[in-house]
Amino acid sequence: MITTPRAAVAVAVDVSVSAALAVPVNGMRLLDLFCCAGGAAVGYRLAGFEVTGVDIRPQPRYPFTFVQADALEVLGDPVFLAGFDAVHASPTCQRKARVTAWRGNRDDHPDTLSPTLRALEHLSVPWVVENVPEAADQLTPDYLLCGTQFGLRVRRHRIFQVGNWSSYSLLPPCRCYRNRDLVPFGHKHERAFADAMGCTWMTNIEGRQAIPPAYTRHIGNALAHALTERKVA
Ligand SMILES: C[S@@+](CC[C@H](N)C(=O)[O-])C[C@H]1O[C@@H](n2cnc3c(N)ncnc32)[C@H](O)[C@@H]1O
Numbered sequence: 001m002i003t004t005p006r007a008a009v010a011v012a013v014d015v016s017v018s019a020a021l022a023v024p025v026n027g028m029r030l031l032d033l034f035c036c037a038g039g040a041a042v043g044y045r046l047a048g049f050e051v052t053g054v055d056i057r058p059q060p061r062y063p064f065t066f067v068q069a070d071a072l073e074v075l076g077d078p079v080f081l082a083g084f085d086a087v088h089a090s091p092t093c094q095r096k097a098r099v100t101a102w103r104g105n106r107d108d109h110p111d112t113l114s115p116t117l118r119a120l121e122h123l124s125v126p127w128v129v130e131n132v133p134e135a136a137d138q139l140t141p142d143y144l145l146c147g148t149q150f151g152l153r154v155r156r157h158r159i160f161q162v163g164n165w166s167s168y169s170l171l172p173p174c175r176c177y178r179n180r181d182l183v184p185f186g187h188k189h190e191r192a193f194a195d196a197m198g199c200t201w202m203t204n205i206e207g208r209q210a211i212p213p214a215y216t217r218h219i220g221n222a223l224a225h226a227l228t229e230r231k232v233a
Contacts, residue, residue, distance in 0.1 A: 047220025
């Protein structure tokens with residue numbers, strides 16, 4: 001069941017979140033599915049979108065309007081979807097990620113990516129879906145982003161597939177290979193790694209799942225441009 005949206009909570013003490021909240025809105029609404037604590041969300045907000053997050057679990061640190069619900073149920077609700085200009089989805093990656101095998105078994109995790117991709121294909125609005133590179137057997141890697149392309153001291157490769165729109169923009173090259181200046185990934189360094197991603201308002205555990213806001217700020221700027229051009233045409 002889709003519950004009543006919870007208004008944005010006051011996590012604005014954080015620098016990244018308060019910077020995002022200070023950006024003027026562009027009049028476009030983005031639905032952020034599988035939102036967790038809002039790494040992707042903060043990037044889209046920095047690009048000017050009004051963001052609403054959906055997660056199956058409570059997300060007390062999500063900085064914007066939040067709805068606790070099953071994202072797959074939301075994707076099947078045309079009335080709810082009609083309120084948005086674009087959709088982003090970050091389905092769980094544990095079933096694909098190589099690191100899951102360090103601590104457990106990938107088969108113990110549900111496949112949320114396949115049903116999400118099937119549902120996104122039916123949307124008429126622009127959409128974006130992201131996951132770990134290991135998911136490239138299912139998801140078309142239209143774009144592969146790394147923290148080093150945004151001046152972040154992290155190697156965090158994520159692939160993005162887009163639907164109903166596309167963009168062309170050059171970024172600085174990825175510089176993570178043989179780069180000794182990066183924050184190491186792993187349990188001992190979780191806090192430093194989350195902070196280096198720009199996810200300073202999250203807990204370490206939330207940071208494990210997050211993407212750096214810089215990625216979706218970049219994508220969000222291109223998406224806002226594409227949506228604006230569509231409105232003008
Ligand atoms: C990879 S994390 C999302 C990370 C987020 N995009 C970020 O950048 O911070 C995936 C999230 O999906 C949520 N989730 C799992 N199954 C779900 C479902 N069926 N519907 C909605 N959320 C779900 C998990 O609770 C988790 O918070």
